Amino acid sequence: MPLEPFTVLTSRTVVLPGANIDTDQIIPARFLTTTTRAGLGRHLFADWRYRPDGTARSDFVLNRPEAHGCRILVAGRNFGCGSSREHAPWALADYGFRAVISTELADIFSSNCLKNGLLPVTVDEPTSAWLIEHPGAQVTLDVHACTLTLPHGAAVPFPLEAFARHCLLRGLDELDYLLERRNEIETFERRA
Amino acid sequence: MAGAPQTLFDKVWRSHEVSPESADRPAVLYVDLHLIHEVTSPQAFAVLRERGLNVRRPERTLATMDHSTPTLTAQVFGGAPIALDAARRQVRELEANCAAFGVELLGLTHSDRGIVHIIGPELGLTQPGKTIVCGDSHTSTHGALGALAFGIGTTEVGHVLATQCLLQRKPRTLAVNLSGELRAGVTAKDLILAVIGRLGVSGGTGHVIEYRGDTIRALDMDERMTVCNMSIEAGARAGMIAPDETTYRYLEGRPRAPRGEAWERALEAWRALPTDALARFDREVELDAAAVEPMITYGTNPGMAIPIGGAIPQRSGDAAFTQALAYMGLAPGEPIRDQPVNVVFLGSCTNARLSDLRSAARLLRGRRIAPGLRMLVVPGSQQVKRQAEAEGLDRVFLEAGAEWRESGCSMCLGMNGDVVGRGEYAVSTSNRNFEGRQGSGARTLLASPLTAAACAVRGRVTDPRELM
Numbered sequence: 001m002p003l004e005p006f007t008v009l010t011s012r013t014v015v016l017p018g019a020n021i022d023t024d025q026i027i028p029a030r031f032l033t034t035t036t037r038a039g040l041g042r043h044l045f046a047d048w049r050y051r052p053d054g055t056a057r058s059d060f061v062l063n064r065p066e067a068h069g070c071r072i073l074v075a076g077r078n079f080g081c082g083s084s085r086e087h088a089p090w091a092l093a094d095y096g097f098r099a100v101i102s103t104e105l106a107d108i109f110s111s112n113c114l115k116n117g118l119l120p121v122t123v124d125e126p127t128s129a130w131l132i133e134h135p136g137a138q139v140t141l142d143v144h145a146c147t148l149t150l151p152h153g154a155a156v157p158f159p160l161e162a163f164a165r166h167c168l169l170r171g172l173d174e175l176d177y178l179l180e181r182r183n184e185i186e187t188f189e190r191r192a
Numbered sequence: 193m194a195g196a197p198q199t200l201f202d203k204v205w206r207s208h209e210v211s212p213e214s215a216d217r218p219a220v221l222y223v224d225l226h227l228i229h230e231v232t233s234p235q236a237f238a239v240l241r242e243r244g245l246n247v248r249r250p251e252r253t254l255a256t257m258d259h260s261t262p263t264l265t266a267q268v269f270g271g272a273p274i275a276l277d278a279a280r281r282q283v284r285e286l287e288a289n290c291a292a293f294g295v296e297l298l299g300l301t302h303s304d305r306g307i308v309h310i311i312g313p314e315l316g317l318t319q320p321g322k323t324i325v326c327g328d329s330h331t332s333t334h335g336a337l338g339a340l341a342f343g344i345g346t347t348e349v350g351h352v353l354a355t356q357c358l359l360q361r362k363p364r365t366l367a368v369n370l371s372g373e374l375r376a377g378v379t380a381k382d383l384i385l386a387v388i389g390r391l392g393v394s395g396g397t398g399h400v401i402e403y404r405g406d407t408i409r410a411l412d413m414d415e416r417m418t419v420c421n422m423s424i425e426a427g428a429r430a431g432m433i434a435p436d437e438t439t440y441r442y443l444e445g446r447p448r449a450p451r452g453e454a455w456e457r458a459l460e461a462w463r464a465l466p467t468d469a470l471a472r473f474d475r476e477v478e479l480d481a482a483a484v485e486p487m488i489t490y491g492t493n494p495g496m497a498i499p500i501g502g503a504i505p506q507r508s509g510d511a512a513f514t515q516a517l518a519y520m521g522l523a524p525g526e527p528i529r530d531q532p533v534n535v536v537f538l539g540s541c542t543n544a545r546l547s548d549l550r551s552a553a554r555l556l557r558g559r560r561i562a563p564g565l566r567m568l569v570v571p572g573s574q575q576v577k578r579q580a581e582a583e584g585l586d587r588v589f590l591e592a593g594a595e596w597r598e599s600g601c602s603m604c605l606g607m608n609g610d611v612v613g614r615g616e617y618a619v620s621t622s623n624r625n626f627e628g629r630q631g632s633g634a635r636t637l638l639a640s641p642l643t644a645a646a647c648a649v650r651g652r653v654t655d656p657r658e659l660m
Contacts, residue, residue, distance in 0.1 A: 029259075029606055084329040084345055089345075107363075107427065108343055115348070161361060163216060163217050175239075175351055178359065179355060184210050185222070185357055
């Protein structure tokens with residue numbers, strides 16, 4: 001399915017500074033009994049956002065008024081570790097996030113983000129430390145240039161796999177590319 | 193084959209490249225075996241339907257149900273409805289999808305059903321040199337047989353269903369060299385917890401691990417699967433062990449392993465798979481396995497593990513560490529031994545094979561679990577369950593006061609009705625001690641089946657060697 005092209009994103013940030021925030025925190029397993037992708041945003045960080053009785057915890061960052069409208073999540077090291085559940089990026093995207101920034105992102109999570117128009121951005125320690133110390137900072141992510149521009153104007157490069165970048169910029173679905181490889185796949189199958 | 197020396201991983205990867213990677217394109221990697229289950233496949237089948245696509249190679253796809261399925265016999269076989277509505281819907285949807293797309297399903301009442309990572313090897317479908325994927329991060333388990341096996345997301349499940357291929361960048365290689373004999377009371381679970389403690393929970397990110405050395409060679413297949421299973425807990429998508437005579441003995445005669453002449457041909461190909469003598473890894477790590485003690489976790493990720501006789505570390509100024517201990521209700525500097533336990537879970541793709549059940553049963557035989565403690569024993573597959581019952585292990589568990597269930601993921605991830613209560617301490621043979629993993633507010637201590645059994649008897653964290 002074609003996605004919206006992702007070129008430039010400017011937004012304030014929300015910060016979750018802890019290291020090793022796993023996919024069970026992003027979306028607990030009890031919400032994985034759904035058979036669709038839709039509507040998972042309301043379960044994002046469910047056990048941190050809500051008390052056992054379902055009321056919102058006012059001290060959790062996503063429940064504070066300044067988090068409203070923020071599309072970039074800044075997180076501590078190794079965000080998205082654990083399960084392969086794509087429900088994690090589905091929940092983040094459904095909530096409204098378009099990018100996640102950390103010093104390190106888990107492999108499967110990162111790959112899942114790219115399939116859902118959610119930009120996984122890894123930056124160096126000083127940049128991460130600055131972002132964590134400045135929640136709500138307005139930053140710009142440029143997919144074409146692969147840069148993160150901080151409010152004071154410094155542009156920090158981030159790595160982005162070339163094909164993933166190509167797909168994001170044009171809103172392409174990787175499945176179309178794979179389907180176009182049919183002859184090569186048939187040749188491989190005959191050879192194997 | 194002439195050319196540069198190669199690792200096991202390199203050999204499997206290269207032989208599955210439909211097209212190699214270039215600067216601007218990832219490799220197109222062919223998938224030999226695609227395992228699917230009810231939780232991470234519905235949205236992938238929906239994409240096939242929306243786009244009018246078929247499953248390209250249904251015979252390379254096998255479905256089962258394990259994550260959201262109940263483990264109570266009445267709900268599996270007795271005609272009682274599955275208690276959770278949503279789980280019932282997922283089960284029905286997988287049945288409908290498999291029927292519509294011609295995919296073989298080992299359904300809820302099938303005698304070969306079980307946790308997806310237990311039944312692949314058990315049926316002989318998991319074989320050396322294969323590429324195996326599944327929408328589950330513990331797919332790394334299958335690497336114990338010398339396969340390249342890794343977890344994928346649901347969009348990728350759709351890619352494999354439609355094309356039998358994945359777009360992948362080639363990961364780096366990491367050799368984990370393990371030497372020395374495991375001491376009495378120390379198991380493969382303790383070994384992998386020690387490895388994760390050493391690497392850290394992201395130390396393997398971007399890498400495929402090959403576990404090597406005399407410690408690994410001495411492990412049986414069940415133990416090797418426990419080791420590879422938890423590779424992802426160190427951040428590595430895959431863990432591999434070179435096939436050897438132990439692997440071939442395990443596979444020979446299994447229902448879906450090659451037979452006769454095909455077996456001989458397969459064996460010849462498999463013998464060429466192990467890493468060449470001069471092959472280089474991107475990184476290497478050494479660990480003295482003879483020094484490993486029975487391990488247990490005290491925090492909220494699998495890297496937070498200590499020897500069972502040790503004290504909880506102190507790390508001032510580390511907010512995540514402080515939060516983890518607050519969640520666990522444990523204090524830095526205190527011993528973990530004698531911590532009261534409410535629940536013991538013996539199960540999961542990490543530790544629910546026959547040898548795991550035997551190991552726990554040996555310790556429990558003639559003993560009772562502590563008063564007030566709940567112990568749940570969930571075999572990894574229906575086949576494991578039948579074998580255990582044939583040996584009378586079910587009697588041992590039941591007479592000790594434990595519950596004996598039908599196979600499934602059960603309490604490992606708290607989405608099927610089997611949960612640990614808020615604030616309760618569970619010693620669990622599973623793989624993740626994340627906050628809320630076993631139920632909202634549940635506190636998980638990961639350990640081996642042997643340690644879990646010892647904790648069940650005493651009702652407190654106990655070194656199993658005290659009861660052996």
